[in-house]
Amino acid sequence: MKTVTRSTCCYCGVGCGVLIEAENGRITDVQGDPEHPANFGRLCSKGLALASTAQSLTGRALRPEMRVHRAEQRRPVEWSDALDHVAARFVDVIERHGPDAVAFYVSGQLLTEDYYVFNKLAKGLIGTNNIDTNSRLCMSSAVAAYKMALGADGPPTCYDDLEHAQTVLFAGSNMAWAHPVLFRRLEEAKAKNPAIRWIVVDPRRTDTASMADLHLQIQPGTDVALFNGMLHHLIWEGLIDRDYIERHTEGFDALKRLVREFTPRAAAELCGIAEHDLMQAAEWFGASDAALSLYCMGLNQSSHGTDKNLALINLHLATQQIGKRGAGPFSLTGQPNAMGGREVGGMATMLAAHRDIGNAAHRDEVAKLWGLADAARLSDRPGLPAVEMFESMRSGKIKAVWIACTNPAHSMPDITKVREALRKAEFVVVQEAFMQTDTVPFADVVLPAATWGEKSGTVTNSERRISRVRAAIEPAGDAKPDWWIANEIAQRLEKRIANAGSTLFGYASTQAIFDEHRTLTRGRDLDITGISYALLDEAGPQQWPYRADAKEGETRRYTDGVFATGDGKARFHATPYLGVADAVNARYPFRLTTGRLRDQWHGMSRTGRVGKLFSHAPEPALTMQRADATRRGLNEGDLVRIASRRGSLVLPLQLSADVPSGTVYAPMHWNGQFLASGGINETTHGAVDPHSKQPELKHAAVRIERAELPWRVLAARRGDTLAMHAAVQPLLVECAYASVSFEEGDLIVLRAAHAEAPQGWLERIYAALDLPKGDDTLEYRDARRQTDKRVIWRDNVIDGFVLAGDIANGDTLMEQLRDAQPWLGPRFAAFSVQRQHAAPRDRVVCSCKQVKESRINEAIAHGATVPELKAALGCGTVCGSCVPELKRMCETAAVAS
Numbered sequence: 001m002k003t004v005t006r007s008t009c010c011y012c013g014v015g016c017g018v019l020i021e022a023e024n025g026r027i028t029d030v031q032g033d034p035e036h037p038a039n040f041g042r043l044c045s046k047g048l049a050l051a052s053t054a055q056s057l058t059g060r061a062l063r064p065e066m067r068v069h070r071a072e073q074r075r076p077v078e079w080s081d082a083l084d085h086v087a088a089r090f091v092d093v094i095e096r097h098g099p100d101a102v103a104f105y106v107s108g109q110l111l112t113e114d115y116y117v118f119n120k121l122a123k124g125l126i127g128t129n130n131i132d133t134n135s136r137l138c139m140s141s142a143v144a145a146y147k148m149a150l151g152a153d154g155p156p157t158c159y160d161d162l163e164h165a166q167t168v169l170f171a172g173s174n175m176a177w178a179h180p181v182l183f184r185r186l187e188e189a190k191a192k193n194p195a196i197r198w199i200v201v202d203p204r205r206t207d208t209a210s211m212a213d214l215h216l217q218i219q220p221g222t223d224v225a226l227f228n229g230m231l232h233h234l235i236w237e238g239l240i241d242r243d244y245i246e247r248h249t250e251g252f253d254a255l256k257r258l259v260r261e262f263t264p265r266a267a268a269e270l271c272g273i274a275e276h277d278l279m280q281a282a283e284w285f286g287a288s289d290a291a292l293s294l295y296c297m298g299l300n301q302s303s304h305g306t307d308k309n310l311a312l313i314n315l316h317l318a319t320q321q322i323g324k325r326g327a328g329p330f331s332l333t334g335q336p337n338a339m340g341g342r343e344v345g346g347m348a349t350m351l352a353a354h355r356d357i358g359n360a361a362h363r364d365e366v367a368k369l370w371g372l373a374d375a376a377r378l379s380d381r382p383g384l385p386a387v388e389m390f391e392s393m394r395s396g397k398i399k400a401v402w403i404a405c406t407n408p409a410h411s412m413p414d415i416t417k418v419r420e421a422l423r424k425a426e427f428v429v430v431q432e433a434f435m436q437t438d439t440v441p442f443a444d445v446v447l448p449a450a451t452w453g454e455k456s457g458t459v460t461n462s463e464r465r466i467s468r469v470r471a472a473i474e475p476a477g478d479a480k481p482d483w484w485i486a487n488e489i490a491q492r493l494e495k496r497i498a499n500a501g502s503t504l505f506g507y508a509s510t511q512a513i514f515d516e517h518r519t520l521t522r523g524r525d526l527d528i529t530g531i532s533y534a535l536l537d538e539a540g541p542q543q544w545p546y547r548a549d550a551k552e553g554e555t556r557r558y559t560d561g562v563f564a565t566g567d568g569k570a571r572f573h574a575t576p577y578l579g580v581a582d583a584v585n586a587r588y589p590f591r592l593t594t595g596r597l598r599d600q601w602h603g604m605s606r607t608g609r610v611g612k613l614f615s616h617a618p619e620p621a622l623t624m625q626r627a628d629a630t631r632r633g634l635n636e637g638d639l640v641r642i643a644s645r646r647g648s649l650v651l652p653l654q655l656s657a658d659v660p661s662g663t664v665y666a667p668m669h670w671n672g673q674f675l676a677s678g679g680i681n682e683t684t685h686g687a688v689d690p691h692s693k694q695p696e697l698k699h700a701a702v703r704i705e706r707a708e709l710p711w712r713v714l715a716a717r718r719g720d721t722l723a724m725h726a727a728v729q730p731l732l733v734e735c736a737y738a739s740v741s742f743e744e745g746d747l748i749v750l751r752a753a754h755a756e757a758p759q760g761w762l763e764r765i766y767a768a769l770d771l772p773k774g775d776d777t778l779e780y781r782d783a784r785r786q787t788d789k790r791v792i793w794r795d796n797v798i799d800g801f802v803l804a805g806d807i808a809n810g811d812t813l814m815e816q817l818r819d820a821q822p823w824l825g826p827r828f829a830a831f832s833v834q835r836q837h838a839a840p841r842d843r844v845v846c847s848c849k850q851v852k853e854s855r856i857n858e859a860i861a862h863g864a865t866v867p868e869l870k871a872a873l874g875c876g877t878v879c880g881s882c883v884p885e886l887k888r889m890c891e892t893a894a895v896a897s
């Protein structure tokens with residue numbers, strides 16, 4: 001029977017509504033929900049691919065697994081054994097070393113209900129504040145700044161503002177790729193009203209930047225200087241609102257004194273941009289009827305990320321670009337439920353419903369609401385934020401850790417230390433939906449989690465809007481929802497930890513959890529006592545605050561100029577400009593920055609399962625400006641070693657005019673499942689912001705040199721890509737460079753390079769890729785030249801190949817494999833080099849319609865415009881994620897001609 005279930009996309013903080021179609025326990029299709037106020041039916045390329053990422057059970061965590069001793073292999077066990085074991089080990093550590101010897105590391109991708117149970121378990125039952133989340137790597141600078149400047153967490157703005165903003169300032173946000181559906185709304189608003197100005201602050205010329213009226217291509221880490229300089233100019237030009245400053249704010253004088261030295265010239269010089277561009281940006285911002293800033297990781301992921309946020313909020317307060325339609329500082333939430341996590345207080349530095357750990361009255365309130373027998377059970381010791389948590393594990397203080405819905409061995413900065421920490425811990429629990437992640441190998445216990453499509457609850461999106469997530473199918477195998485797992489173990493702990501109070505756990509449903517959660521928000525800034533499952537079912541997603549006596553939620557906050565501070569006034573902060581933590585010098589001359597790809601999601605455990613989502617960026621790469629490369633004698637495609645003071649990795653070089661001289665860029669996604677290394681976080685720096693404790697993931701000083709790896713491998717095979725991936729992945733680390741990607745048509749592609757052939761490696765690759773010797777296999781070997789080649793046919797069509805040593809005819813074989821046309825002529829010709837026929841690397845620009853770069857360029861060469869491209873080729877007509885790139889390709893061609 002076919003069913004359609006209304007739910008929410010599991011990826012970014014836009015929080016698009018989806019309709020999940022399922023049949024016989026399988027998700028068959030996912031469409032945008034036309035009624036959802038975040039997307040009105042639209043989805044981006046990742047959302048549209050949800051059905052294909054969800055379909056296969058290969059590689060899913062299906063059964064609990066555990067080992068009792070480190071030396072053992074984990075083996076499958078019953079749920080009751082795994083739950084009893086985790087509870088017993090946690091009790092043991094707590095009894096021996098106290099509650100702060102255990103830690104929870106959870107995720108902004110958990111649902112609010114999951115999060116709530118984890119937070120109550122750590123803080124209310126165990127009595128430790130050692131519960132932190134990947135939101136520490138993501139939103140914590142934005143949170144710190146909102147609280148310091150406006151008195152409370154959460155954006156004052158809403159999505160409707162996107163349509164009303166007259167000046168849009170994107171700061172450290174590549175919204176065209178990271179929040180695509182909201183970007184579509186901005187594009188439409190600008191198309192309707194060309195007077196709208198876009199300013200983009202980003203060291204790279206991203207798709208977002210290429211559409212801007214003004215791109216401020218600043219040096220990484222210099223945003224505070226820029227915003228201070230803009231404020232200086234606003235004051236000078238009389239574009240500030242003195243009356244508003246007087247009535248609704250505090251602290252302007254100190255700030256004014258500070259920005260005196262940030263003349264446009266001085267600031268522009270620090271940023272590496274033109275002075276008149278800085279002044280232009282300030283004027284467009286200050287003189288606008290409605291200036292909206294949209295900001296994300298380029299501001300937050302910095303060792304002075306809170307200052308970057310505050311300096312931007314200063315601009316809004318000084319010009320009264322806040323609390324009115326189309327204006328305000330709008331922090332874009334990264335993960336689907338980073339907001340929900342903050343609401344339940346699921347971090348080491350906060351308590352439920354935006355309360356503070358350090359505030360005794362707040363602790364008493366929470367203790368009472370939770371029914372704790374003893375209010376003192378709520379610890380007043382702040383918990384350890386992510387980076388410190390893993391450091392404390394590494395130094396042996398934290399003995400047991402429970403990781404849920406995040407992959408720290410990939411996503412934390414300086415991962416050598418994280419791996420050491422996970423090895424050092426006595427007991428590691430990993431609650432995961434997929435087995436192929438870099439953290440799973442460290443687990444003593446794997447708890448299989450139900451994932452998107454299989455679980456229910458709520459999430460809160462970037463505009464404070466709570467949406468229902470609903471299960472369309474049963475969990476895979478024995479997997480269970482995250483809240484259920486936490487609740488089961490909590491009940492076991494409750495029996496063993498003395499004097500916890502009345503029954504704290506024993507939830508029967510997510511609704512029971514939500515009902516308890518909302519009670520805790522009564523009277524708080526995020527009061528949601530008016531929101532219930534029943535209301536969400538009847539009236540759809542709702543924004544907070546939404547009090548019990550209200551008729552609806554608040555769309556915009558601070559419209560009356562009264563802020564959430566004690567005296568109702570917002571606070572200016574004097575933000576000095578400070579340099580990055582990891583200084584460049586002659587030994588480490590490049591500034592490395594990192595970020596996202598359009599079609600991948602973080603550690604790729606989901607998006608990395610489908611070929612289609614690789615087509616836009618098929619290979620990992622380090623991007624460098626051509627002139628920088630030429631000076632070093634490096635060429636496109638060369639393998640380079642990127643080394644920082646902490647670690648190194650090898651990546652292919654990609655030349656691009658999008659990065660400024662001296663800056664290089666690598667996407668954050670590629671990790672040990674797809675590479676011979678753990679990815680770019682081998683090199684990043686664990687320095688954190690003093691207020692938010694967010695690490696500086698956007699900057700590291702690095703050295704780049706050619707990696708001399710003459711022995712090359714190119715292999716590709718059609719078949720069960722997920723099964724082959726699992727077999728190939730353990731072999732990757734044996735080469736200095738290796739990467740795996742998928743292509744449409746069930747293809748897995750392996751690229752590798754090493755000084756010489758590792759012993760016995762190729763034989764294992766043949767086995768992993770199912771290329772046995774046989775009648776359908778052609779083989780060529782030249783031991784002296786370390787050359788080894790194999791091609792396999794099925795019904796006269798090439799079905800796979802491995803080229804090792806000499807990969808000169810790789811492109812030709814790849815094309816044959818992709819096209820799946822019968823092989824003409826003698827088979828041995830497959831090994832002869834046919835360079836002249838080899839097609840150049842052709843990227844897929846439009847992933848929905850699979851339209852390649854070459855076809856688009858050909859049409860552009862014949863004069864096609866974006867609408868004509870859409871009409872003729874279909875590209876850009878489904879999700880629209882590639883439209884910025886299509887525009888850019890047309891513009892580049894126009895400039896060139």
Ligand SMILES: Nc1nc2c(c(=O)[nH]1)N[C@H]1C(S)=C(S)[C@@H](COP(=O)(O)OP(=O)(O)OC[C@H]3O[C@@H](n4cnc5c(=O)[nH]c(N)nc54)[C@H](O)[C@@H]3O)O[C@H]1N2
Pocket residue numbers: 012013046138171172173174175177178179201202203204206219220221222223296297298299333334335593594595596597598599600601602698
């Ligand atoms: N496709 C896709 N979308 C996603 C995600 C994903 O994995 N894939 N993840 C989601 C999550 S969790 C998050 S947090 C968001 C992140 O969304 P974004 O923050 O928009 O994405 P990033 O690419 O990490 O970084 C944005 C930009 O910051 C720039 N930048 C680097 N250093 C600086 C600097 O010093 N100053 C300024 N002004 N800019 C700088 C980078 O060049 C980059 O273009 O995306 C969400 N959406």
Ligand SMILES: Nc1nc2c(c(=O)[nH]1)N[C@H]1C(S)=C(S)[C@@H](COP(=O)(O)OP(=O)(O)OC[C@H]3O[C@@H](n4cnc5c(=O)[nH]c(N)nc54)[C@H](O)[C@@H]3O)O[C@H]1N2
Pocket residue numbers: 107109134135137138139297301334335404405406407408410411412413431432433434437449450451452482594595596601602603604605606668680681684697698
């Ligand atoms: N260099 C660099 N590093 C970065 C960043 C950067 O820009 N540059 N960005 C940082 C940011 S902003 C973020 S948010 C982090 C993200 O980093 P992570 O949190 O590590 O990223 P994910 O890969 O999304 O991890 C989520 C995990 O949960 C699993 N999962 C999926 N569904 C479920 C479920 O329902 N339950 C459970 N228990 N598990 C599930 C997935 O398989 C996946 O392994 O990365 C950070 N790291």
Ligand code: SF4
Pocket residue numbers: 009010011012013014015016039042043044045046047048179180181182
């Ligand atoms: S913009 Fe894309 S990834 Fe983000 S919620 Fe919408 S469909 Fe999902």
Ligand SMILES: [Mo]
Pocket residue numbers: 137138139334335
């Ligand atoms: Mo994030």
